[in-house]
Amino acid sequence: MGEILVLVDHVDGAVRKPTLELLTLARRIGEPSAVFLGKGADAATETLGRYGAQKVYVVDAAEVDDYLVVPKADALAQIAESASPAAILVPSSADGREIGARVAVRLGSGLITDAVDVVAGENGPETEQSVFAATYQVRAHVTKGTPIITVKPNAATPEEAPATPAVEAVSVTFSAAATGTKIVATAAREKSDRPELTEADIVVSGGRGVNGAENFVVIERVADALGAAVGASRAAVDAGWYPHSHQVGQTGTQVSPQLYIAAGISGAIQHRAGMQTSKTIVAVNKDEDAPIFDLVDYGVVGDLFKVMPQLEEEINKRK
Amino acid sequence: MKIVVCVKYVPDATADRGFNEDGTTDRESVDSLLSELDEYAIEQALQIVESGVEAEITYLTVGPDDAREALRKALAMGGDKAIHVSDDDIQGSDALGTSLILAKAIEKAGFDLVVCGMASTDGAMGVLPAMIAERLGVPQVTYLDEVSVEGGVVKGRREGDVASETVEASLPAVISVTDRTGEARFPSFKGIMAAKKKPVEELDLDDLEIDSDEVGLSASWSTVDAATARPARTKGEVVTDEGEGGVQLAAFLAAKKFI
Ligand SMILES: Cc1cc2nc3c(=O)[nH]c(=O)nc-3n(C[C@H](O)[C@H](O)[C@H](O)COP(=O)(O)OP(=O)(O)OC[C@H]3O[C@@H](n4cnc5c(N)ncnc54)[C@H](O)[C@@H]3O)c2cc1C
Numbered sequence A: 001m002g003e004i005l006v007l008v009d010h011v012d013g014a015v016r017k018p019t020l021e022l023l024t025l026a027r028r029i030g031e032p033s034a035v036f037l038g039k040g041a042d043a044a045t046e047t048l049g050r051y052g053a054q055k056v057y058v059v060d061a062a063e064v065d066d067y068l069v070v071p072k073a074d075a076l077a078q079i080a081e082s083a084s085p086a087a088i089l090v091p092s093s094a095d096g097r098e099i100g101a102r103v104a105v106r107l108g109s110g111l112i113t114d115a116v117d118v119v120a121g122e123n124g125p126e127t128e129q130s131v132f133a134a135t136y137q138v139r140a141h142v143t144k145g146t147p148i149i150t151v152k153p154n155a156a157t158p159e160e161a162p163a164t165p166a167v168e169a170v171s172v173t174f175s176a177a178a179t180g181t182k183i184v185a186t187a188a189r190e191k192s193d194r195p196e197l198t199e200a201d202i203v204v205s206g207g208r209g210v211n212g213a214e215n216f217v218v219i220e221r222v223a224d225a226l227g228a229a230v231g232a233s234r235a236a237v238d239a240g241w242y243p244h245s246h247q248v249g250q251t252g253t254q255v256s257p258q259l260y261i262a263a264g265i266s267g268a269i270q271h272r273a274g275m276q277t278s279k280t281i282v283a284v285n286k287d288e289d290a291p292i293f294d295l296v297d298y299g300v301v302g303d304l305f306k307v308m309p310q311l312e313e314e315i316n317k318r319k
Numbered sequence B: 001m002k003i004v005v006c007v008k009y010v011p012d013a014t015a016d017r018g019f020n021e022d023g024t025t026d027r028e029s030v031d032s033l034l035s036e037l038d039e040y041a042i043e044q045a046l047q048i049v050e051s052g053v054e055a056e057i058t059y060l061t062v063g064p065d066d067a068r069e070a071l072r073k074a075l076a077m078g079g080d081k082a083i084h085v086s087d088d089d090i091q092g093s094d095a096l097g098t099s100l101i102l103a104k105a106i107e108k109a110g111f112d113l114v115v116c117g118m119a120s121t122d123g124a125m126g127v128l129p130a131m132i133a134e135r136l137g138v139p140q141v142t143y144l145d146e147v148s149v150e151g152g153v154v155k156g157r158r159e160g161d162v163a164s165e166t167v168e169a170s171l172p173a174v175i176s177v178t179d180r181t182g183e184a185r186f187p188s189f190k191g192i193m194a195a196k197k198k199p200v201e202e203l204d205l206d207d208l209e210i211d212s213d214e215v216g217l218s219a220s221w222s223t224v225d226a227a228t229a230r231p232a233r234t235k236g237e238v239v240t241d242e243g244e245g246g247v248q249l250a251a252f253l254a255a256k257k258f259i
């Protein structure tokens, strides 16, 4: 079986869950090799091996941390050129999509973005995508070059397949463009104990109906009772009630959890684009005509300030 | 200096969008308009000029005949002129093909700064700015929530995947801006009248020295095997809270094994 390159998404060596999903998917279409860029490879190797990486390519160079996108594209393209993989899987983050885009241009390869599933097909990897605000499912495959596929979080359940990967340090010849965009400063986002939005099995979101930053605790308490992530509509984010990194929708994060609870959210098309593929959808809204109710598996027409606290209490009672 | 703003003409996101039999987007049965997210790109380009940077603003679109509508709307908001690349052989181009056409047209027009939207509202790949930058061999500064240009340097702030980042690059460069950069202005009546007199240059593949077999559906780097409408979600039970709404909801979640 051919080698499948999997670009590792990590924070200082802590591998993020979508990478484990990619390794799991890669095993369906070939033999996964992880491509680790930046610092912390030692810490990551064991995890990558546990999820089936046969090999780990490591590029530890300052360029990768200090400049935007291009050094990572340089590294991935160079490794791809020497390894001639059967496919390249990249996490569908903003950076991941752009790295994929540049490598595609460089290798003359086809690119498929935001796959929600990848399987082996007659003509190489077959992908599944949700398009047009998740109203359509599209099956596609790459027809030219090495298929480059960016894969959304939650596309697969990570499965262990322990291996002891061979580690290969790669020294990359960076392009002149690599140092073009400098990251002058970074401000880490506040850490929370809640699961990440894209990775959570359950997301509880609040919208304009929450009516104030101080009221978001009503949403957070239900989230905590369920071990869920907290989301927000753009209206709530724009009002400054909750950080932008929690925005669900077309221009925020697209989530696909087992359960999505929308409280005080009307269900505009742009919001639906980010949550419509959730397995089970529940809404609390005081307007019985709110479009969100067209999507729900269960809905409560009522005041979220009455329903949500009662829900929280009831969840805690049943635990 | 020269600013090129890339704008796309897309099927209205609020209508029922769909596909043609060959897997390309159906652009016939749904009204199209200037991609909402590109209005933010136009607004930022106009603001850069208003901040005192001396620049000429050119809008660029690759699309069918009626894509000119997108250019008219952009010109009504402000700016100087527009380029419309249209050719029967372009139909069905994917991101790699479109980025080639855009890059050639940008080179032909001349540029110091290329401004894009964060993603098109139909393709929604969010990859063209990076592809254009790659083809032009210039830096990319993408997904900016704030932008400024000063002394030949473009600076901005973006929400990266794990942290908020301040980034900068020397011009020439390609940037993309988000819907958090600030609401776009509405074209004024005066603007709409003025736009009618602004030049729109029409180009085809020959003008850009692109072979017709390099782009279009047949040259596409990927192919759609099937496009199926997702079955509409069937509306489940909706109850009215009469004091027990939270308890009823909990019972539903418990039945579904979430609690
Ligand atoms: C280019 C573009 C991109 C966009 N991207 C996104 C995006 O990524 N994500 C996103 O969410 N939106 C996005 N939007 C905005 C979107 O169009 C809507 O404006 C937004 O989703 C509305 O948020 P909301 O549902 O919280 O507010 P509203 O539409 O105002 O709805 C609030 C709801 O709360 C209910 N309510 C009020 N009080 C209570 C109460 N006490 N109890 C229960 N219910 C109550 C009301 O009945 C109402 O239905 C985008 C818009 C544009 C133009």
Ligand SMILES: Nc1ncnc2c1ncn2[C@@H]1O[C@H](COP(=O)(O)O)[C@@H](O)[C@H]1O
Binding pocket: B006, B007, B008, B009, B035, B037, B038, B041, B060, B061, B062, B063, B095, B098, B102, B115, B116, B117, B118, B119, B120, B121, B123, B124, B125, B126, B127, B128, B129
């Ligand atoms: N056909 C097109 N003509 C002009 N600009 C485009 C076109 N397609 C995409 N763009 C630009 O590239 C951005 C990202 O598009 P996409 O990668 O398709 O999501 C858009 O916001 C536009 O600025």
